[in-house]
Amino acid sequence: MAGHRSPGGRRVTGDPAPHRVPTRHAARHATAPGRVAPRRTVASTTAAVGAAFGVLSTGTFAAVTSTGVPAIADAAETSTAATQLAANSEALQVDPADVPLTGAHLSPVAYSVAGIDDPGPAEADPETITDVELASLDKAGRIADRIAEQQAKEAAEAAARAELDALISRGGVDGWIAQALEICDLPRDLAPGVKKIIMAESGGNPRAINLWDSNARAGRPSQGLMQVIPSTFRAYVHPSLSGRAITDPVANITAGVRYMIANYGLDTLEAGGRSNGSGGYVGY
Known part of the structure; x- marks a missing residue:
């Protein structure tokens, strides 16, 4: 069995004695009753x-x-x-609202969504509506009425235009009268008077020629729907139709209508020409 030397140099054989803590050191490390050893x-x-x-x-x-x-x-x-x-940590809790901001101070911004957050005029209490709001509502109502009137007027004009186009496309006396009045920028309600004159003068025949009156005897016979002489036709035909013949139905009507208005007035044209005391037609 291996041995080892003692502090004095003598070899010791066998198991060494257990290591013991000296008494003075043990006393120092002893823990008093009831005291916790510090860690x-x-x-x-x-x-x-x-x-x-x-x-x-x-x-x-x-x-x-x-x-x-x-x-x-x-x-x-x-x-x-x-x-x-x-305890101190609880005392140190500070409300953020109590901490002053440094630099620029920010102000809260309120947002409103129309129709959701803000009730419209229809939803507002009638007792709280101001005079300004009432005026705005009245103005909006008047604008809506004007828009409706304009739309109705445009619709009526479109319908009249379509009717006139259809009349003109069919031709005949009514179609020619309608086209001539439009070219002369005259109202369509003159059509009955113009037609009465035409039927009295030519019977609605655009190629009719008078060969027996004084104008015929003078060598300037009356021609066309409204029986105008060549000089009258040239003087009164609408400028846009001046290149057409005297027997052109639309050109002839514009010449006769403008001549009658210039010499007898619009009322005579509307009445269907001149008449005698018994109400009979008198040529012009």
Whole structure:
């Protein structure tokens, strides 16, 4: 069996005696009854920061001194410090509304969605509607009425235009009269009077020629629907139709209508020409 030497140099054989702590050292390390043996720990700077935020579940507390060297506290001191820290942490809670803003002060902005957050005039309490709002409603109503009237007028004009186009396309006396009045920019309600004159003068025949009256005997016979002589036709035909013949139905009507208005007035044309005391037709 291997041996070893004693401190005095003598070899000792067999199992050495168990190591014993000297009495004076044992007394120093003894724990008094009722006292907890302190657990020594050195906290790093990171642990100290964590303990400052209340991480105290280990039962120890490490604080950082002004020199940066961690100070050591036992469990009892840690418990007391933890209680104080918890109390202080509650006292340090600050309402953000109490903290003044630095720099530019911001003001709250209110948003409103039309038709959702803001009731419209129809939803408002009638007793709370102001005079301005009432005026606005009245103005909007009048604008809507004018728009409706304009649309109705345009629809009527479109219908009249379609009717006139259909009449002109069919031709005949009514179609020719309608086209001639349109060219002369005269109202369509003159058509009955014009037709009465035409039927009295030519019977509705655009090629009719008078060979027996004074004009015929003078060598300038009356011609066409309204029986105008060549000089009258040239003087009164609508300028846009001046290149047409005297027997052209539309050109002839424009010449006769304009001559009658210039010499006898619009009322005579509307009445269907001149008449005698008994109401009979008198030529022009």
